[in-house]
Amino acid sequence: MSKRFSLEGKTAFVTGASYGIGMAIAKAFHSEGAAIVFNDINIDLVQKGIASYREAGITASGYVCDVTSEEQVAETVSKIAAEVGTIDILVNNAGVIKRIPALEMTAREFWQVIDVDLVGPFIVSKAVAPGMIAKGGGKIINICSMMSELGRETVSAYAAAKGGLKMLTRNLACEWAEHNIQVNGIGPGYIATPQTAPLREKGHPFNEFIIAKTPAARWGTTEDLEGPAIFLASAASDFVNGHVLYVDGGILAYIGKQPK
Numbered sequence: 001m002s003k004r005f006s007l008e009g010k011t012a013f014v015t016g017a018s019y020g021i022g023m024a025i026a027k028a029f030h031s032e033g034a035a036i037v038f039n040d041i042n043i044d045l046v047q048k049g050i051a052s053y054r055e056a057g058i059t060a061s062g063y064v065c066d067v068t069s070e071e072q073v074a075e076t077v078s079k080i081a082a083e084v085g086t087i088d089i090l091v092n093n094a095g096v097i098k099r100i101p102a103l104e105m106t107a108r109e110f111w112q113v114i115d116v117d118l119v120g121p122f123i124v125s126k127a128v129a130p131g132m133i134a135k136g137g138g139k140i141i142n143i144c145s146m147m148s149e150l151g152r153e154t155v156s157a158y159a160a161a162k163g164g165l166k167m168l169t170r171n172l173a174c175e176w177a178e179h180n181i182q183v184n185g186i187g188p189g190y191i192a193t194p195q196t197a198p199l200r201e202k203g204h205p206f207n208e209f210i211i212a213k214t215p216a217a218r219w220g221t222t223e224d225l226e227g228p229a230i231f232l233a234s235a236a237s238d239f240v241n242g243h244v245l246y247v248d249g250g251i252l253a254y255i256g257k258q259p260k
Contacts, residue, residue, distance in 0.1 A: 003235075004234060004235050004236040005032060005230055005231065005234045005235075005236050006032055006033055006234065006235075007029055007032040007033045007034035007089070007230070007233060007234060008032070008033030008034075009033065010029075010033070010034045010035070010088040010089055010233075011034065011035045011037060011080070011084055011085040011086065011087050011088050011089070012026065012029045012034040012035065012036055012037065012087075012088065012089040012090075012091070012233065013037045013038070013039075013077075013080060013087045013089070013090050013091070013124075013128065014026045014029070014036070014037070014038050014090075014091040014093055015038070015039055015067055015090075015091065015092055015093050015094035015120070015124060016038070016039065016040055016041075016067075016093045016094030016095065017036075017038035017039075017040075017049065017091075017093055018038060018040040018045045018046060018048055018049025018052070018062070019045075019048070019049065019052065019194075020193050020194075020195065020222075021093060021143065021188060021191060021193065021222055021225060022038065022091065022093035022094070022143075023038075023049065023052065023053075024222035024223070024225060024226060025091055025093065025225060025226065025229045026038060026053075026058075026060065026091075027053075027056060027058065027226075028225075028226035028227075028229055028230055029089065029229070029230065029233060030058050030060075032230055032234070034088075034089065034233075035061075035084055035085060036053065036058060036059075036060040036061070037060065037061045037062075037063070037080050037084055037087070038060060038061075038062055038063075039062065039063045039064065039065040039067070039076060039094070040062070040064065040065075040094075041064070041065075041066055041094075042064060043064050046062040046063065046064055047062070049062050050062045061080070061083065061084050063076045063079065063080070067092075067094045067116065067120035067121075067123060067124055068115045068116055068119060068120050068123065069123075070123050070127075073123050073124055073127045074127055077124075077127045077128055077131070081131060086131040086132075086134070086135055087128045087131055087132070087138070088132070088135065088138050088139065089138065089139045089140075089141070089233045090124065090125065090128045090138070090139070090140045090141070091140075091141045091142075091143065091229070091233075092120065092121035092124055092125065092140070092141070092142045092143060092165075093143045094116065094120055095116060095117045095143065096112070096113055096116045096117060097113065097155060097158045098112070098113055098155075098157060098158070099154040099155060100154060100157075101153070101154050102154075102156045105156065105157065109157070110156070110157040110160075112157075113157035113158055113160075113161050114157060114160065114161050114164075116161075117158065117161035117162060117165065118160075118161040118162075118164045118165055118168065121142050121165060121168060122168060125140055125172055125183070128140070129176060129179075129181065132176075132179065132181050133176075133179045133181070136179075136180055137179065137180030137181055137182075138180075138181045138182075139181070139182055139184075139232065139233045139234075139237075140172065140181065140182070140183040140184070141184055141185065141186060141229065141232050141233060142165050142168070142169045142183070142184070142185040142186075143185070143186055143188070144162055144165050144166050144169070144185040144186065144187040144244050145158070145159075145162040145165075145187055145188065146187060146188075146189060146190075146246075146248060146251060146252070147159040147162045147163070148162040148163050148165065148166040148185070148187055148244060149163075149166075149187070149246075149252055150252075165185065166185060166244055169183055169184065169185045169242060169244060170183075170242040173241040173242030174242065177241055180238075182232075182237060182238065182240060182241045183241065183242065184232045184237070184240060184241065184242065184243050184244065184245065185243070185244035185245065186225060186228055186229060186232065186244070186245050186246075186247060187244050187245065187246040187247065187248065188220065188225060188247055188248070189214065189219075189220045189246070189247060189248030189249050189251050190210045190214070190219050190220060190248075190251075191219065191220045191221065191222060191224070191225070192219040192220065192221050192222075193222065196219070200219060212256075212257060213251055213254065213256065214248070214249040214250065214251050214254070215249060215250035215251075215253070215254050216249030216250055217249075218249065220247060220248070220249055224247055225247055228245050228247050231245075232245065
C-alpha cells in the first residue's frame with residue numbers, strides 16, 4: 001500500500017511555495033521522493049524560499065515567475081522541463097487576498113485578485129498539461145478555500161475567485177480525464193501560520209470566532225494538509241477526479257452551537 005502513495009521519480013511544481021502552505025505541501029512531497037520546483041513573484045522571495053528549503057535539507061529549484069503572465073509561465077515551464085524534468089504534479093497555490101468592503105473596492109482591485117487566484121491557475125494548468133499528456137498522465141491540485149463555498153464580509157473578490165476555482169477544477173477534470181490527468185482541489189480551513197499568529201492570540205475575537213465555528217475546536221496546522229496533498233498527488237487517487245477535499249475540521253458540516 002505504501003507504494004501507492006510514493007512520489008519517487010516525480011517532479012512537483014508548487015506555485016508560490018517560498019513559504020506557508022505551499023512550502024509545507026512541497027516539503028511533504030519531498031518526503032515521498034518528489035523533486036521540488038517552486039516559483040514566486042520576485043527574486044527576494046525565491047531566494048528566501050531556497051534558503052528555507054536548504055535549512056530543511058531539501059534541494060529545491062526556484063524560479064521568478066508571475067503566474068498571471070502567459071509568456072512568463074510558458075518560459076518557466078520550459079525551463080523546468082529542461083533543468084529538472086517534465087512536471088508530473090502541479091499545485092496551484094499562489095494566491096492573494098484583499099480584505100476590502102465591496103462598496104469600497106475598485107474594479108481594478110477586484111480584477112487583481114481574480115487574475116492571481118483564478119486566471120493564474122488556468123494559465124499554469126494549461127501550460128503544464130501538454131507535458132503531462134505526453135507522459136501519459138499527471139496530477140493537478142488547486143488550492144481552494146472555505147470561500148469556495150461560504151461568504152464572509154470584505155472578501156467578495158477572493159470568494160468569487162475561489163468559487164470559480166472550484167468550478168475550474170471540475171471542468172478541467174472533465175476535459176483532461178481521458179489523458180489520465182486528475183484535477184482536484186484542497187480547501188484548507190483556517191490554518192495556523194506565521195501570518196495568522198496575531199489573530200490566534202488568546203482572547204482575540206477572531207480566534208474565538210474560528211474556534212466556535214470549528215467542530216474540532218482548533219485551528220488547522222500545515223501538517224493537517226500534508227496527507228491530503230500526498231494522497232491527491234499520488235497513484236492512490238487515480239480514480240478521484242474533479243473533487244475538492246476540504247480540510248476544515250468540520251466547518252462545512254456544522255450549523256453552529258445552539259445558544260444556551
